[in-house]
Amino acid sequence: MVELLFWPALFAYGEAAVAYVGNARRPGRAGRLATWGVRVGWLLQTGLLVVQAERSDGFPWDTWAGSLNLFVWLVVTVYLFWGCRSRYRLLGLLVMPPAAVLLLAAGLGGAAKTHADGAYSSTFLVLHVGLVLTAFAGFTLAAGLAAIYLWQERRLKHHRAGGLLGRAPSLVTLDTLESRVVTLAVPALTAGIVAGFVRLRSDGGSLDALMVFTLLTWLVFTGYLVLRYGLGWRGRRAAYLVLAGFALVVVVRIGLPLTHFS
């Protein structure tokens, strides 16, 4: 059952990724195919997660591959909030190809299986993983928005906007959405870190490199909010800061299997 949901979901995401590439070259039908690929894939992956949750006693995504599976679902969920509108199809081009690749990696790592007994039983730990992954999904989307912002800003600055017109959201829209996503993600990361520390304290553990990088990520994005709302940092500088924060997210995601699942 789980495999029956996993591979079609991966196929749908893959189709969406290819169609987004086609849409960038030739907007129109490919864009609609991409949107449907995302919708169908998301529904299938949601079904997959529900089945895995039902069949597991503890936290069902406690492996590296499982957490990647959940992370991809969260990223696509956040993207789905507005991503299916034709103006945001450029964002789909940034989101769906990596989502498909990450889901494939998760599948090869065993995400298409069900664990009867999850290793995470502590509520705090489940909260920690869920909230941190949600925040990271938000930061990933914010990074996509920031990348499009910088690309479009560069084209406007270089007076090469002719071919761009009508294809992408405006600079102000991208900037505003990026800040809203970060504004929602930072509290989630804060709560996730607090939950992690509570668990760490009760287990008598100590800080590791990954936790330090997670804290650095929190620092960068909290700094983003302070600079944006306090000092009026917007536009290009804000976008670079989001990309810097996202680089730390990537480090944490890559470091996760080395520190937590080795």
Added chain:
Amino acid sequence: MSLLLIGISHRVAPVELRERVALGLDEAGELARELAAGGGEAVCLSTCNRTELYLAGDETLPDSAARAVTALAGRAGLDEPDFRAVLYRLEDEAAGIHLFRVAAGLDSMVPGEGEILGQVREAFEAGTTGPLLDRLFSQAIHAGKKVRTETAIAESPASVSSAAASLAEQVFGNLSGCRVLLVGAGKMGELAARSLVSRGATIAVVANRSPDKAQELVGRLGGRAVALEEAATELAGTDVVLASTSSPVSVLTREDVERALPERKGRPLFLIDIAVPRDLDPAIHELEGCYLYDIDDLESVVAESLAGRRREAARAEEIVLDEADRFRAWQASRDVAPAIASLRALAEEIRESELERARSRLERLTETERRAVEAVTSRIVDKLLHVPTVKMKEAAAGADGAVYADALRHLFGLGDDAPPGRHSRQ
């Protein structure tokens, strides 16, 4: 039933002639009713680039066409022979494809321009239509929409003022709430300002050397008038600057804008300079969050977008041809549909009359048995006619539909078809 198009357009007639034959919507509806009198169908499409009369009918068509030419020549104030020199005349499939291209914006001066689709719809609604023109115009409107959604032909601006407004939208998104500082009160500036206003922007300030001219423009576009020297002090509360003075020196310098930036708190500033010599210091563009486009930049955006429209036009032509094929298949099926209906009616008539003749012998049967006999005879008729019906439809999809229909009528002694209904949409 045949289709005929008679018209003049920007491709063959100068504006002096086009403006004389142009019809208002009411006039177009009135002329359509006149031309359709006697059982035909007519739609008059009149825009600034073309006046075209679409006529459909059988025996009435030549008469309608003659009256159409007379009507247009009369409006043009020309003798008919002179007028015919600039007139084009297309029939059946060619007329259909032409309308599809018109609705898709492929026959327009600027490929993909958006207004034409609405004009086609209005003309259709004002026309006197029947089955043929109903189908033709509905499918043309569908083709026009499809071209606009499946290609990027209508996405890019086609003039300097619309390019300026489109670029402003790329910075701010929806322009409603955007405040515009107009520097100069000339005609070009007003044109570009109107383009911004039409997309929701508000003219906040008009700065001009002559206070009277500034006040006049404020009367037309809104905002408040200030002296040209005060323009720099208005930058903090402005989103878009539109400059079009005839000043020989820069009206706003990089330092002026730089001074306003702290108060702007990171909000972007879009500056349009359509003046020659330029009003705005080009170095302003180097400032973060400031986007300055002069007349050359805007013209290159227009040129690029027109090139893009032409590239998309090739894809649009494919869509138009697909839709034209569908229309042709529908039109061909119309040739055989009445013959098929007549054949089926004849078969049913024979079946019922034979059952009637056998009534006395069938009276012995129970009600259930009589129904079974009825059902069996119906099935025999259906099965016998199934293959000829399918083959006729296949022939109609090709070019032989009319030949097959005639053969069917001849072989089975079927009568002529009844004329289709028509209606005025007004």
